[in-house]
Amino acid sequence: xxxxxxxxxxxxxxxxxxxxxVGCHACVISxxxxxxxxxxxxxxxxxxxxxxxxxxxxxxxxxYEVQPEDGAAQLVHFPKSCLHCDNAPCVTVCPTGxxxxxxxxxxxxxxxxxxxxxxxxxxxxxxxxxxxxxxEKVMKKCTLCVDRIYNENLPEEDREPVCxxxxxxxxxxxxxxxxxxSEVSQLVAARGGxxxxxxxGTAPVNKYLPPRPRDQLDxxxxxxxxxxxxxxxxxxxxxxxxxxxxxxPGGKE
Amino acid sequence: xxxxPSIILFTTLSGxxxxxxxxxxxxxxxxxxxxxxxxxxxxxxxxxxxxxxxTFHLGHPERALKAFTQWRTSWLxxxxxxxxxxxxxxxxxxxxxVFFDASWQPLGWLGAALSVATVYCTAMIYTSIKxxxxxxxxxxxLHFLTxxxxxxxxxxxxxxxxxxxxALAAAVQVLxxxxxxxxxxxxxxxxxxxxxLSSGAARAFEPPHTGTNYLLREMVHVVGxxxxxxxxxxxxxxGYGLPILLLLLPFTHWLGLxxxxxxxLGILAARWLFFAEAEHVVGLYYGKR
Numbered sequence: 001x002x003x004x005x006x007x008x009x010x011x012x013x014x015x016x017x018x019x020x021x022v023g024c025h026a027c028v029i030s031x032x033x034x035x036x037x038x039x040x041x042x043x044x045x046x047x048x049x050x051x052x053x054x055x056x057x058x059x060x061x062x063x064y065e066v067q068p069e070d071g072a073a074q075l076v077h078f079p080k081s082c083l084h085c086d087n088a089p090c091v092t093v094c095p096t097g098x099x100x101x102x103x104x105x106x107x108x109x110x111x112x113x114x115x116x117x118x119x120x121x122x123x124x125x126x127x128x129x130x131x132x133x134x135x136e137k138v139m140k141k142c143t144l145c146v147d148r149i150y151n152e153n154l155p156e157e158d159r160e161p162v163c164x165x166x167x168x169x170x171x172x173x174x175x176x177x178x179x180x181x182s183e184v185s186q187l188v189a190a191r192g193g194x195x196x197x198x199x200x201g202t203a204p205v206n207k208y209l210p211p212r213p214r215d216q217l218d219x220x221x222x223x224x225x226x227x228x229x230x231x232x233x234x235x236x237x238x239x240x241x242x243x244x245x246x247x248x249p250g251g252k253e
Numbered sequence: 254x255x256x257x258p259s260i261i262l263f264t265t266l267s268g269x270x271x272x273x274x275x276x277x278x279x280x281x282x283x284x285x286x287x288x289x290x291x292x293x294x295x296x297x298x299x300x301x302x303x304x305x306x307x308t309f310h311l312g313h314p315e316r317a318l319k320a321f322t323q324w325r326t327s328w329l330x331x332x333x334x335x336x337x338x339x340x341x342x343x344x345x346x347x348x349x350x351v352f353f354d355a356s357w358q359p360l361g362w363l364g365a366a367l368s369v370a371t372v373y374c375t376a377m378i379y380t381s382i383k384x385x386x387x388x389x390x391x392x393x394x395l396h397f398l399t400x401x402x403x404x405x406x407x408x409x410x411x412x413x414x415x416x417x418x419x420a421l422a423a424a425v426q427v428l429x430x431x432x433x434x435x436x437x438x439x440x441x442x443x444x445x446x447x448x449x450l451s452s453g454a455a456r457a458f459e460p461p462h463t464g465t466n467y468l469l470r471e472m473v474h475v476v477g478x479x480x481x482x483x484x485x486x487x488x489x490x491x492g493y494g495l496p497i498l499l500l501l502l503p504f505t506h507w508l509g510l511x512x513x514x515x516x517x518l519g520i521l522a523a524r525w526l527f528f529a530e531a532e533h534v535v536g537l538y539y540g541k542r
């Protein structure tokens with residue numbers, strides 16, 4: 001049913017630390033691997049070794065350069081997947097009821113056997129979290145590894161989304177964001193976790209931890225201003241070349 | 254947004270068709286017999302044909318019937334219901350007109366109201382998408398409705414009504430363009446709000462993939478915008494200006510046909526722009542806005 005639940009028992013989601021992410025794309029690959037081999041239609045690649053490769057991914061890592069007013073530019077790696085919004089616009093637009101938000105844990109899922117592949121939910125999502133599979137022609141999205149987190153056939157340490165399990169930097173955290181005492185909620189409170197595009201009114205469950213401000217290296221050494229500059233007027237052959245080139249037309253302004 | 258030919262064709266033709274059906278339902282013209290048959294045939298061909306065209310872009314058209322289930326929240330599902338209801342009611346009304354020389358007027362009024370509702374639902378599919386600020390305005394349904402009214406009157410041969418209605422539709426169209434050009438900037442969604450990176454100016458340094466993907470193909474269409482101004486002028490002249498001029502000349506069926514053809518051409522151009530110029534905010538993540 002595409003009516004959103006007024007409240008969910010839990011709000012399972014991810015907390016992504018933009019300060020820690022090193023941009024290795026391991027989460028992208030493990031996500032593609034798990035979700036191709038398990039729940040639902042496989043994530044296809046078209047022309048993977050040809051001139052125009054393209055594929056379906058549920059998680060992608062952008063990289064941004066942030067240039068502060070003063071100080072060095074900073075590179076921020078930015079993993080983006082479904083944010084499992086409380087007010088998910090992708091769910092209400094679905095004409096068939098294939099898209100739904102679970103009451104028990106707030107996960108937004110697609111029932112692929114009901115999906116007609118109209119693509120309207122992908123239009124409605126401001127984050128680009130949904131992708132239509134080019135081969136299966138059904139809408140694919142992050143399931144928060146619903147087939148892992150409750151899977152009693154897996155060892156307990158593996159019962160979390162595969163992107164979280166695989167992250168070598170510890171930049172991804174999984175938990176109940178509806179419980180203020182959970183580890184993820186406390187992390188969000190401590191680090192000033194933020195919503196993406198809050199003005200869109202989607203009320204995303206996933207939170208992002210902003211990069212910490214970098215140290216300011218104004219001066220390398222207090223004596224630096226008193227040191228002799230290393231570069232000097234060229235002498236010898238280079239000096240002659242410098243003067244000779246200056247003599248040429250247009251050489252010395 | 255990607256201007257898919259099937260959707261452009263569907264929204265243009267079905268808008269025109271439902272406009273014509275609305276006028277026929279109101280008894281304008283109140284034709285019967287073979288003349289009525291011709292009018293209803295055109296109306297059903299455009300409205301129904303548009304619906305068929307719309308299924309071409311579905312990934313799984315064989316499941317299309319499921320689209321009738323979620324009318325509580327989905328404008329696309331509501332559109333499915335209203336269009337089916339319109340075609341059924343107007344079908345009964347047409348039987349009366351064509352075969353029994355009868356005007357079952359209450360049915361006609363109901364059919365006309367349903368036609369208007371269908372066009373409104375089509376427009377609301379786009380209006381309800383907040384991620385496309387250019388569409389997310391009350392002007393979108395006004396645009397679709399005035400356009401259907403103008404085109405429907407033109408097709409129904411209501412010459413005295415068609416000219417002022419087309420002029421009104423043209424005015425709304427210009428308004429839509431004027432407010433649409435600043436819609437993304439006014440929406441408040443920027444690269445800073447999309448990424449939350451506020452310590453300085455953010456620039457897309459590296460995309461997540463070396464090739465293209467579904468998101469870029471479907472929602473970050475940037476090719477057509479360089480011809481935007483010329484296409485707008487063409488759409489205004491062909492879609493509105495010429496038909497109005499032809500309607501003001503002494504009426505002949507050939508001039509009417511010509512007016513209809515230029516109108517359709519102009520509206521196709523405008524509808525192409527409606528999609529090609531619509532900026533989806535996901536483009537911000539790719540630095541493409």
